[in-house]
Amino acid sequence: TKQDYEKAAAYLDSADTDITSQYFGVAKGKNVILVNLESTQQFVIGRKVKGEEITPFMNSLIEDSFYFDQIYHQTAQGKTSDAEFMFDQSFYPLASGSVYVRRPENEYIAMPEILAKSGYQSASFHGNVGSFWNREKAYDAFGYDRFFSKDAYQVSDENSVNYGIKDEAFLNQSMPYLEDLKQPFYSKFLLLTNHFPFLLDEEDVLLDEADTGLEVVDRYFQTVRYEDEALKEFFSELKRSGLYENSIIVLIGDHYGISENYYDGIASYLDEDLSVPQELDLQQVPLIIHVPGQEGETFHSPGGQIDIQPTILHLLGVDTADYPNFGQDLLALERDPFVVFRDGDFVTEEVIYTAQLCYDKASTKQTNMNRCSPYFEKRNKELYYSDAILNGDLLRFAD
Ligand code: GP9
Ligand code: MN
DSSP: OHHHHHHHHHHHHHTTOOOOOTTTTTTTTOEEEEEEETTOOGGGTTOEETTEESOHHHHHHHHTSEEEEEEEOOOOTTHHHHHHHHHHHOOOOOSSSOHHHHOTTSOOOOHHHHHHTTTOEEEEEESSOTTGGGHHHHHHHHTOSEEEOGGGSOOOSTTEETTEEOHHHHHHHHHHHHHHSOSSEEEEEEOOSSOTTOOOOGGGOOSOOOOSSOHHHHHHHHHHHHHHHHHHHHHHHHHHHTOGGGEEEEEEEOSOSSOGGGHHHHHHHHTSOOOHHHHHHTTEEEEEEEOTTOOOEEEOSOEEGGGHHHHHHHHTTOOOTTSOOOOOOTTOTTSOOEEEOTTSOEEESSEEEETTEEEETTTOOBOOGGGTGGGHHHHHHHHHHHHHHHHTTGGGGOO
16 A cells, blocks of 8 residues: 555665765766676685686776675575666565566666666676566566567577577677666676586586586686676677776676585685584675776775665765665665675674674674664664565555
């Protein structure tokens, strides 16, 4: 009911989701190119295998970009679709299933619709079939103008592996479509090659195999290295086309690639046993935002995927105070970081709550529960109101 919506809206008004930063509006009118880095985890950034960097391109990009080294994925069963949903709507994913599949008929106030008010066109690009994760229907609900899916690409045996067209061919073939879009645009690219079980053709292997004792982990470093190379080529194409200077480019990982079944491989690679809070920190994904004309800066505060939408909108100079969202502007230094996971775990600047225990964030040692318990109520409200809005289709009552 309308009353239910008003309760949720009152909660969102009281939560500090509207704080902006000194960067508000620095990218006003620029295009947005968001690249979803399939299964890419933060721990590969800056690391090496057999003396070679796993992500040489991203490592160099970080030098002149905003880089966030403590961003957690908050996805649940909806995997990529949960991540996308957070980027666009800044709500929590559902406890089970994907919003894309379960709630495509809902009313939303998502990034494409918000940006349309500033004259933006929106497009999503993805090499898999358009029906996967019910994207065709969900994108209609979110207000996308265009969806370039498998049918829009020339896919052959040579240019495919695993789930479909390889990232290099995908990004390459996307360029003419991107250049044809009316500017300014909001565009989203969903990569595919770095997906379990991490397969590559021989010619795409650019990194020696690690020897962690688990082949899945060994191959993972190689597919991430391939993805990094595909990004490098994409960036040169963006420069060639002139879009680079007119766009903010957001690179973000969607969720883990290495599941807990293979943690032994990561432990062997890192050469240490993984503690419980370290396992939670493995849920961190890279976030790199390149803004033309801005110097590089690294931000160490915790944040989540739910924060992407307000961060981007504020860079574009769009005030989010009138839009229902649960995230915070990651560039706002006075914000109170609070990352809530679908299973009830959470992270603040001081503590990590996971597996029903409280840990000191700095030392990763277990600490007294009374440092975590003050956050329980807010955690519950976050998930409760997000669910209430989604399950009750309450955004139809927003004006
Ligand atoms: C498939 C791609 C990968 O279209 O989104 O799906 P995932 O398994 O990561 O959700
Ligand atoms: Mn994914």
